[in-house]
Amino acid sequence: KFDLKEIGNGFFMVKFNTEESKANVIDGVPWKIGDRYLLVRQWTSDFNTEKELFKTMVWARILSLNFVYYDESFLWTLASAIGHPVKVDLDTLRVEYGRFARVCVDIDIRYPATGKIGINGEWYEVQYEEKYFPIDRHSIGTQST
16 A cells, blocks of 8 residues: 655655555566656655656666675675665575576666676676666655655
């Protein structure tokens, strides 16, 4: 369950009653209604509907990452090379995937997405689960109770 409030200029804030509900929304990124993508991001106290919103959450896969790096704190550090870390996928932490590590990050859509990251001289390709397309200025900010 959640509360949805319009906060002006085509922006909405969603207030979740539980962390689980919030996690379900983040896990479902990217969100699309018809042919429109919703830009989803964590709520910040300095959010201003008069400014253009350029950040959104995306799931990124770090391909062929050595299992020695499947440590949550290391993956958070690695995710920070892609964007602002939001979440490390639980299946990644359980090593359910053998081909990639999956992290959710806030990225700035004004700039090209990071395509590769280097660790100790080895380069790993970064792949995004779905191309993000900023359409209009519709967004959902999230805030837990």
